[in-house]
Amino acid sequence: MSRRKKSKKRTILQDPIYNSTLVSMMINKILLNGKKSIAQSILYEVLKNIKISLNQDPIEILKKAVINATPVVEIKSRRIGGATYQVPIEVKKERGDSLALKFIIKSARNRPGKNMISKLENEIIDAFNNTGNSVKKKEEIHKMAEANKAFTTIKF
Numbered sequence: 001m002s003r004r005k006k007s008k009k010r011t012i013l014q015d016p017i018y019n020s021t022l023v024s025m026m027i028n029k030i031l032l033n034g035k036k037s038i039a040q041s042i043l044y045e046v047l048k049n050i051k052i053s054l055n056q057d058p059i060e061i062l063k064k065a066v067i068n069a070t071p072v073v074e075i076k077s078r079r080i081g082g083a084t085y086q087v088p089i090e091v092k093k094e095r096g097d098s099l100a101l102k103f104i105i106k107s108a109r110n111r112p113g114k115n116m117i118s119k120l121e122n123e124i125i126d127a128f129n130n131t132g133n134s135v136k137k138k139e140e141i142h143k144m145a146e147a148n149k150a151f152t153t154i155k156f
Helices: 021-030 036-054 058-069 093-110 116-128 133-147
Strands: 073-080 083-090
Touching (some): 021 093, 073 133, 093 133
């Protein structure tokens, strides 16, 4: 039983252009060193390029890419009796979206290329098509959870 207060869930404001909380979450994940205007310009340019190249709504493409990169289960370490077990746990929607955005941005940063705009655009399109490193990361987590399925009875 925890003696601390429960932390309050912060509400995420919608971004001014697309009126989407997903876009503002992604802007906050791209953010480096507190430079939000640069992160906004990067993401808006990416969404504009996606609209031009695929002739579809960029928000729908981003939502589909996030859904494709969202893991269903994740692994948490649990220490019992001196041994550490990797326990698979189901992921809630908010946590899943956050993990998917983290996977997409991290794999976009690790891509070879010149600028973040082209790397992020290619990673979102790859996640939309169920390919790319972010989807591989999701599948890797699912494989680890499958391997540690025996420890699902351990509670947190």
